[in-house]
Amino acid sequence: MRVGEDKILSGRKVAKAVESDLSKEVERLKDLDIQPGLTVILVGDNPASEIYVSYKEKACKRVGINSTIINLPKNISESDLLAEVQKLNEDNQVDGILVQLPLPDHIDDEKVIATIRPDKDVDGFHPINVGELMINNKGLPSCTPRGIMEILARYNIELEGKNAVVIGRSNIVGKPMATMLLHQNATVTICHSRTKNLAEYTKNADILVAAVGREKFVTADMVKEGAVVIDVGMHRTEEGLCGDVDFEGVKDKVLAITPVPGGVGPMTIATLLKNTLTACKERRG
Ligand SMILES: Nc1nc(=O)c2c([nH]1)NC[C@@H]1CN(c3ccc(C(=O)N[C@@H](CCC(=O)O)C(=O)O)cc3)C=[N+]21
Numbered sequence: 001m002r003v004g005e006d007k008i009l010s011g012r013k014v015a016k017a018v019e020s021d022l023s024k025e026v027e028r029l030k031d032l033d034i035q036p037g038l039t040v041i042l043v044g045d046n047p048a049s050e051i052y053v054s055y056k057e058k059a060c061k062r063v064g065i066n067s068t069i070i071n072l073p074k075n076i077s078e079s080d081l082l083a084e085v086q087k088l089n090e091d092n093q094v095d096g097i098l099v100q101l102p103l104p105d106h107i108d109d110e111k112v113i114a115t116i117r118p119d120k121d122v123d124g125f126h127p128i129n130v131g132e133l134m135i136n137n138k139g140l141p142s143c144t145p146r147g148i149m150e151i152l153a154r155y156n157i158e159l160e161g162k163n164a165v166v167i168g169r170s171n172i173v174g175k176p177m178a179t180m181l182l183h184q185n186a187t188v189t190i191c192h193s194r195t196k197n198l199a200e201y202t203k204n205a206d207i208l209v210a211a212v213g214r215e216k217f218v219t220a221d222m223v224k225e226g227a228v229v230i231d232v233g234m235h236r237t238e239e240g241l242c243g244d245v246d247f248e249g250v251k252d253k254v255l256a257i258t259p260v261p262g263g264v265g266p267m268t269i270a271t272l273l274k275n276t277l278t279a280c281k282e283r284r285g
Helices: 011-031 047-063 078-090 109-115 127-136 143-154 174-183 198-202 264-284
Strands: 037-043 066-072 096-099 163-167 187-191 207-210 228-231 235-237 240-242
Touching (some): 011 143, 037 078, 037 264, 047 264, 078 109, 096 264, 127 174, 163 198, 174 207, 187 198
Parallel strands (some): 037 096, 163 187, 163 207
16 A cells, blocks of 8 residues: 555555454464454443444454454442452453443443453553553553554655644543654654644644544645645534545645545454454463
8 A cells, every 4th residue: 555546544444454454363263262352331222322332343243353242331339330340350261351332421431441451451541551652652552543554564654753643632542643753753842722822733734633522623724735634523414424524625735634434433343353452472372
């Protein structure tokens, strides 16, 4: 894959390539009588969550990972949920534990995340994994930003010395994204809702990552000619799915851009599979 032939960065294609590599590793583990296992905990019946969890389940099937979904009622107590996580922590067949977010309001997400064994935390959200990422680029990484790094790598997009601007500072995307870009020697700026004169930053970005959570927020006037634009947004509108970037307005101006759908989303899932395999190999491979 090379930019130039392909201005649209296909997360779908990269995910397929990653999955094909993972399938081979699953085969190798089979010879050792090991099947990697991912367990997803889904609390309540949020329809969007159910859809995302079904994507994860299908992806596991494609590469040969054993997936289990535990459905828990939305009124489950925090302590009962923590007890479920503990059980999975101790289950040798479970390599990856993912607690689907968002959780109901009466449950403290951070407490749940901190209860997951760091070496089974395939979301990469546990403070140990966050710290490892910051300090030495090790541990299990957050799936969305790592998936984005994989897209940039497979399309041979140079990062060293480039101006990278990340819009959004969430623990799940913005902060780890900035950290990963920094590890690749980009000069990184994090912008957010309180940033003044946002466009002054974005117009200087060689690499622009939009993780704002607002529909078509990034418009052509905010983007540098020849930039690489990564769209992390996901909004269901009357005209279908769209991202944080005004794709139609921006695409003619840039060197490369990820679409929504078919961009970052499939790479989040591919990285989740990869993390599950890493967790399996580290613990029992
Ligand atoms: N603990 C936890 N981990 C997560 O990783 C997590 C989560 N909670 N809660 C919800 C979000 C959302 N998420 C998506 C993953 C893939 C697509 C995806 O594959 N999207 C496709 C299809 C979109 C569609 O058609 O619906 C695409 O962009 O092409 C979307 C969304 C993971 N999440």
